Amino acid sequence: MLPWAWAPGEVQAFLAAAGGEGHRRFFAALLLSLMGLRPAEVCGLRREDADLEAETSNVANARTLSGNRRGSG
Numbered sequence: 001m002l003p004w005a006w007a008p009g010e011v012q013a014f015l016a017a018a019g020g021e022g023h024r025r026f027f028a029a030l031l032l033s034l035m036g037l038r039p040a041e042v043c044g045l046r047r048e049d050a051d052l053e054a055e056t057s058n059v060a061n062a063r064t065l066s067g068n069r070r071g072s073g
Helices: 008-017 026-034 039-044
Strands: none
Touching: 008 026, 026 039
């Protein structure tokens, strides 16, 4: 196992803390823990980025906060 990779028990604990399989953010937590995506990359994913038939995804966007502000003020 890679020294920076989570052990299976750590992944299970993280997913449980994220609300479990029924929670609306479960799949974001799953992507973070199993695919190695950064939080900003998970937030930037769109439906058209996933090709379910080819079982691939295209991580082309990232979303971040800037100064913790919402809207134009």
